Amino acid sequence: MSQQPAEDRYQSMSYRRCGRSGLALPGIALGLWHNFGEVDRYEDARAMVLRAFDLGITHFDLANNYGPPPGSAERTFGRILREDLGAHRDELIISSKAGYLMWPGPYGDHGSRKYLLASLDQSLRRLGLEYVDVFYHHRPDPKTPLEESLGALAHAVRSGKALYAGISSYPAELTRQAAGLLREMGTPCLVHQPKYSMLNRWIEDGLLEVLREEGIGCAAFSPLAQGLLSDRYLEGIPADSRAAKPHGFLRRDQVDAATLGKVRRLNELARARGQSLAQMALAWVLRHPEMTTALVGASRVAQIEEAVGALAQLGFGADELAAIEGILAG
Numbered sequence: 001m002s003q004q005p006a007e008d009r010y011q012s013m014s015y016r017r018c019g020r021s022g023l024a025l026p027g028i029a030l031g032l033w034h035n036f037g038e039v040d041r042y043e044d045a046r047a048m049v050l051r052a053f054d055l056g057i058t059h060f061d062l063a064n065n066y067g068p069p070p071g072s073a074e075r076t077f078g079r080i081l082r083e084d085l086g087a088h089r090d091e092l093i094i095s096s097k098a099g100y101l102m103w104p105g106p107y108g109d110h111g112s113r114k115y116l117l118a119s120l121d122q123s124l125r126r127l128g129l130e131y132v133d134v135f136y137h138h139r140p141d142p143k144t145p146l147e148e149s150l151g152a153l154a155h156a157v158r159s160g161k162a163l164y165a166g167i168s169s170y171p172a173e174l175t176r177q178a179a180g181l182l183r184e185m186g187t188p189c190l191v192h193q194p195k196y197s198m199l200n201r202w203i204e205d206g207l208l209e210v211l212r213e214e215g216i217g218c219a220a221f222s223p224l225a226q227g228l229l230s231d232r233y234l235e236g237i238p239a240d241s242r243a244a245k246p247h248g249f250l251r252r253d254q255v256d257a258a259t260l261g262k263v264r265r266l267n268e269l270a271r272a273r274g275q276s277l278a279q280m281a282l283a284w285v286l287r288h289p290e291m292t293t294a295l296v297g298a299s300r301v302a303q304i305e306e307a308v309g310a311l312a313q314l315g316f317g318a319d320e321l322a323a324i325e326g327i328l329a330g
């Protein structure tokens with residue numbers, strides 16, 4: 001039975017302008033990389049998406065290859081749209097991407113026009129949509145001319161199959177070039193999606209500056225370092241955690257003693273602020289004015305509720321920021 005969304009869903013979420021565009025995104029967005037595949041329970045996936053929407057999360061991030069198997073997260077989301085959220089399509093910002101291996105042969109990976117546009121058509125079929133809101137090139141492809149990959153994004157927008165273009169994991173200088181090329185093509189780059197968390201700070205070394213100057217929004221992925229920046233692993237590796245799952249991208253050896261030592265100290269600091277560590281980690285990501293949204297993953301509804309709770313306390317004192325720097329450097 002299709003469920004009516006909460007009437008108060010827009011009352012507490014804060015929306016932030018995506019770069020210099022007219023589009024606002026929720027401070028917390030939900031990504032469907034893990035836990036929405038065919039290997040996962042449909043009812044859990046549905047419950048998470050519906051609860052997210054009830055909390056004012058309007059942005060759902062997908063990619064051609066999310067699952068497993070690849071493609072199945074888009075099918076799951078397509079079913080939720082069909083059975084529950086179809087009437088709310090215009091309230092949703094749905095993104096997809098292409099750039100990693102999707103099908104065999106020379107046209108199922110990387111950045112050619114052939115691959116990107118064929119993949120977008122496949123994504124639309126799986127999602128049951130006429131268009132996605134954002135179509136991303138998932139990663140740079142040094143073997144394809146930049147003009148070709150970006151030209152495919154611009155074409156997707158001109159043909160009405162995407163409303164906006166985005167890029168993911170492009171380094172700073174390439175992002176600057178991409179921004180210029182996309183602007184010339186009449187399809188300004190809406191958003192960049194980089195990995196960013198307390199445990200991975202590469203974007204502070206040039207990319208944020210480029211995004212600010214070019215007016216591109218930023219959607220940080222893996223802001224909890226796949227769950228490491230929470231209390232998830234403080235007592236070992238739980239059997240139902242990402243690190244324990246054979247298809248999870250967090251490897252057991254990434255849950256190491258040095259990282260856990262930092263996580264424990266960060267956890268104490270977060271508690272002293274009256275937040276959970278996951279909430280402090282999200283607030284910390286969102287402290288940059290260039291940051292539009294923290295793109296979280298979840299395996300259960302409570303994690304989404306906790307993430308949204310971070311927005312109630314985003315501020316940091318200089319002493320707190322210094323303490324975090326000290327822990328991360330230690």
Ligand code: NDP
Pocket residue numbers: 030031032033034035061062138168169193194220221222223224225226227228230231232240241242243278295296297298299300302303304306307
């Ligand atoms: P996170 O860093 O937010 O990790 C999410 C995982 O952390 C959850 O699945 C859960 O794992 C655990 N977790 C979440 N909240 C809590 C909590 N409150 N307490 C304890 N554990 C928690 O993000 P993801 O790595 O999932 O990435 C988010 C999204 O970013 C993806 O879904 C995708 O849309 C996008 N992405 C984009 C990429 C790109 O190349 N552009 C690459 C990777 C991701 P558990 O299963 O253990 O409960």
